Amino acid sequence: MTPTTEEFYRIQKLPPYVFAVINEMKAKARAAQQDVVDLGMGNPDGATPEPVVKKLIEAAKNPRNHRYSMSRGIPQLRLEIVKHYQARYGVELDPEAEAIVTIGAKDALAHLLFATIGPGDAVVSPNPAYPIHQYGVIMAEGHACMLPMPDPATFLNGLEHLYNTSSRKPKLILISFPHNPTTQCVDLQFFRDVVRLAARHGTMIVHDFAYADICFDGYRAPSILEVEGAKEIAVEIYSLSKSFNMAGWRVGFCLGNRRLIAALARIKSYLDYGIFQPIQIASIIALRECGGATKKICATYQDRRDVLVKGLKRAGWPVEPPRGSMFVWAPIPERHRALGSLEFAKLLMEKALVGVSPGIGFGPLGEGYVRFALVENEHRIKQAAKSIQQFLKK
Numbered sequence: 001m002t003p004t005t006e007e008f009y010r011i012q013k014l015p016p017y018v019f020a021v022i023n024e025m026k027a028k029a030r031a032a033q034q035d036v037v038d039l040g041m042g043n044p045d046g047a048t049p050e051p052v053v054k055k056l057i058e059a060a061k062n063p064r065n066h067r068y069s070m071s072r073g074i075p076q077l078r079l080e081i082v083k084h085y086q087a088r089y090g091v092e093l094d095p096e097a098e099a100i101v102t103i104g105a106k107d108a109l110a111h112l113l114f115a116t117i118g119p120g121d122a123v124v125s126p127n128p129a130y131p132i133h134q135y136g137v138i139m140a141e142g143h144a145c146m147l148p149m150p151d152p153a154t155f156l157n158g159l160e161h162l163y164n165t166s167s168r169k170p171k172l173i174l175i176s177f178p179h180n181p182t183t184q185c186v187d188l189q190f191f192r193d194v195v196r197l198a199a200r201h202g203t204m205i206v207h208d209f210a211y212a213d214i215c216f217d218g219y220r221a222p223s224i225l226e227v228e229g230a231k232e233i234a235v236e237i238y239s240l241s242k243s244f245n246m247a248g249w250r251v252g253f254c255l256g257n258r259r260l261i262a263a264l265a266r267i268k269s270y271l272d273y274g275i276f277q278p279i280q281i282a283s284i285i286a287l288r289e290c291g292g293a294t295k296k297i298c299a300t301y302q303d304r305r306d307v308l309v310k311g312l313k314r315a316g317w318p319v320e321p322p323r324g325s326m327f328v329w330a331p332i333p334e335r336h337r338a339l340g341s342l343e344f345a346k347l348l349m350e351k352a353l354v355g356v357s358p359g360i361g362f363g364p365l366g367e368g369y370v371r372f373a374l375v376e377n378e379h380r381i382k383q384a385a386k387s388i389q390q391f392l393k394k
Contacts, residue, residue, distance in 0.1 A: 013138050018342055018361040025349045037384040040355040042180065042326055042373040046245040046300065048286075049293040055285045059278035069274035072265050073101020073253075077280045080287045081238065081253045089223040097258045098231070100265055103275055104250040105210050105239040108264070109174075110136045111271065112206060112235070112254065115263040117142040117171065124162065125174040126155050128181055128359060128366030133174050133208070145170065148365055152177070152186045156193055163201055173198055176208035178221055178324030181362045181371040185215075185324045188222040195227045195234065204260060205234035211325045213243040213294050216302045219323040225256055235260045242326060243294050244286045251275060251283045301326050304374040304381055311385020315392050328372040329359075333392065337368060345370055351394075352387040 022040055029036050059065050078095040085091045093099055102108035109132055117123060117140040125133045126149035137144040149155040173194065177186045198205050207224040215221050224230050235256035241247040254264055308328055309321045319330040332344050339347065341358035348354050359366030
């Protein structure tokens, strides 16, 4: 008898991947020569800035860069991210003890959880949430404590209530703003309140800052490390994926608390030899020279957001324009709500040839919503909105 993957210890803890249903429908439609507008996966479609690509090519031609690199990241790249944080957030970091390079944000988060969480340790995070925030904890054998987050204030109140009533105090709080999938944004006072609560109860904080630079309408996303005393208990995960259109390059950073950074460095030293060195060298150029490209990338997402929001409104599906992230989080239209998010997403694929992510894939409280990713150009987004309008009017 051939064993199934569900028989493996950690695999059996993971639920079926609901996004695979939509991906399979998309593949079949495209195989049948149908034109699908895919707004499902948050996979940036723009080009990496040209100076970064040129530096990669140059560095890749040097045989010295073909050897194993450093698991913690080369010193100059760590120095460059520290300079970036000083210039943008006024945060002082030690590149040796308070900064580490990771193979993307997911690597940072998953390995940090494995390094710090033991069986039964409670990790609090919002629901709905990016799947690794919940299942990274489960794979590390922790207890994923998901609090509702219709808005940040409700999450904060729920966290305070948890501290006052639960016998199991959280070991770690895992948050992410601008938030995926809900696009919720916070101000610095929110982080002050979280740090105050966590410090009082001896809880660590991890802030996933993947959408740090994708902000609209004058909003500026704060870093949790701007809060006085945050470095005593918190780390922040920063990524080049969205800010510089470098998703496939897999370059991230974990910054802040020395103890947490040391734990991550220790476990990574057993698991990897770091990122291919030419990619690290090119990433220095991204941070040092390509701030203008980041502003253009952000402006592109804002223009796409506006096109999608206006198009959905014309279709009779009004949604709130997000202040941050590369997504639009949309409540399912009333007449279709009883279907649930997966069936509604399947219907959009079948009838409108538009791919979206069902909210249930982000946790039970994502039900009733779908997520649009702003990863097609404005013309294609207009096409998607028009198709949706025709579908909804039938």
